[in-house]
Amino acid sequence: MNQYFNFNNELSGQVALVTGGTKGTGKAIAERLQNAGATVIITARNKPEKEIANQYFISADLSKPEGTKKVAEEVLAKFGKLDILINSLGRSETNAGGFAVLTDEDWLQTIQTNLLAPVRLDRAFLPQMLANKSGVIIHIASIQGRLPLYDSTLPYAAAKAGLINYSKGLSKEVSPKGIRVLTVSPGWIMTDSSKKMMERISESSDISIEQATQSVVDALGGIPFGRPAEPEEIGEFVGFLVSPRANYLTGTEYVIDGGTIPTI
Secondary structure, rough: OOOOOOOOOOOOOOEEEEEOOOOOOHHHHHHHHHHHOEEEEEEEEEOOOOOOOOEEEOOOOOOHHHHHHHHHHHHHHHHOOOOOEEOOOOOOOOOOOOOHHHHHHHHHHHHHHEEEEEEHHHHHHHHHHHHHHHEEEEEEEEEOOOOOOOOOHHHHHHHHHHHHHHHHHHHHHHHOOOEEEEOOOOOOOOOHHHHHHHHHHHHHHHOHHHHHHHHHHOOOOOOOOOOEOOHHHHHHHHHHHHHHHHOOOOOOOEEOOOOOOOOO
């Protein structure tokens, strides 16, 4: 079967929602989809520092059920459909110190943000995708779903492991009905937040930025490629996955970590 793809405008006519789309990886994904011709909606708790041309912003706290409800209702009311859902929001705000310092509130808040927010959004948008027999859902998980760091991000790791498993189960249900569901599990990404974290480690430990960076690499067990990923590298891969070029791909987790995970 011969197919022709216009790579420059391959998402023309598609409506895409990117959660956490104002910063870091989410922002890079949103820009990649926009460059491919999609109409892009981004959502986050706070407005982007600079207004992003031709992207529609919805302010919402997706860790709360009312936040996901607001986003779903506004998207469908204004655009009438959603073709691509990128569940990119991910956040860990728990303190260091291992299991003993983690409260029920820490666990619940982390699970609400990293697992239940995408579950609720999927549930809100899937009915119209199923009616159209078309759609792509991408869950941005993390290699911590397989390689947890116990000191400060155990709830985050557990939530992402749950997201990976949920994503696989959802794909089995909806892929026969025309909806592709995929998981992308990045390793360490050098976002602005990561850079600020390196600065905090550097200051608190009285070491250089380079030494702080190496300490994180060591905690991960090393990165064979030699550096963290750039947000744009994740965005480029997601752009491929949602495109017609990937229309046979569903139900799969893609690890993009520079070789960090030491097992197959």
